[in-house]
Amino acid sequence: MTGNNITDQYALPALVTLIGIYQLGIRFTTAVVKSRHKFRIKVPDTTGPSEFIRTFRAHQNTLEYYTLSLACLWISSIFFHPVPASVTYMGYLIGREMYFWGYIKEADRRVSGFYISINFLIIMFAMSIWGVVHKLLRYYADIDIYQLVCNHIPILKVDL
Numbered sequence: 001m002t003g004n005n006i007t008d009q010y011a012l013p014a015l016v017t018l019i020g021i022y023q024l025g026i027r028f029t030t031a032v033v034k035s036r037h038k039f040r041i042k043v044p045d046t047t048g049p050s051e052f053i054r055t056f057r058a059h060q061n062t063l064e065y066y067t068l069s070l071a072c073l074w075i076s077s078i079f080f081h082p083v084p085a086s087v088t089y090m091g092y093l094i095g096r097e098m099y100f101w102g103y104i105k106e107a108d109r110r111v112s113g114f115y116i117s118i119n120f121l122i123i124m125f126a127m128s129i130w131g132v133v134h135k136l137l138r139y140y141a142d143i144d145i146y147q148l149v150c151n152h153i154p155i156l157k158v159d160l
Contacts, residue, residue, distance in 0.1 A: 012086040013077040017070065020093055024062055028100055032059045051104065058103035058110065062096055065121070072124035079131025085124060092120035 035041070035055040041048045046056055069092055076085035095117030102109035137143040150157040 009082050013073055013082050016086045016089045023093055024066055028059045028062055031055055054107060055104050058100045062100060069121055072128050076124050076127035076131060079135055080127040085127060088120050088124050092117050095120055
C-alpha cells in the first residue's frame with residue numbers, strides 16, 4: 001500500500017461509514033416516509049397498521065444501534081486495523097439490511113438479520129477492546145501483547 005498521509009489508511013472505514021449513512025439516512029428513512037404516505041400516517045404519529053409499525057420499528061432499532069456500530073468501527077479501525085474493522089462493518093450493514101427488509105415483511109423475518117448484525121458488532125467490539133488494551137499496555141506498561149504472542153506462535157509474526 002502506498003500513501004504518506006495518515007488519513008490514507010482511514011479511507012476504507014470512511015467509505016463504509018458513508019455506505020452506512022446512505023443505508024440509514026436514505027434507504028431506510030425513505031422506506032418510513034413511503035410507509036407514512038401509503039398508510040396516511042402524519043408526523044408525529046407512530047401507530048397505525050402493522051406494516052407501518054414494523055417499518056417504523058425497524059428504522060428506530062437500526063438508529064438505536066447506529067452510534068454503537070460507528071463507535072466500534074472507528075475505535076477498531078484506529079486501535080486494531082482499518083481493513084478488518086471495515087470488512088466487519090460491511091458484514092454488520094448486510095445484517096442490518098436483512099433485518100430491516102425482513103422486519104417489514106413479517107416480524108419473525110427480522111431475526112436472522114439481527115443475529116448476523118449483532119455477531120459482527122460483537123466482533124468489532126472485541127477488536128476495539130483488543131486494540132485499546134494492547135495500546136494501553138504498550139504505552140503505559142511497556143508490554144507488547146502482539147510481540148509476546150508472536151514469540152510463542154512465530155507463524156503469526158508479520159513484518160510491517
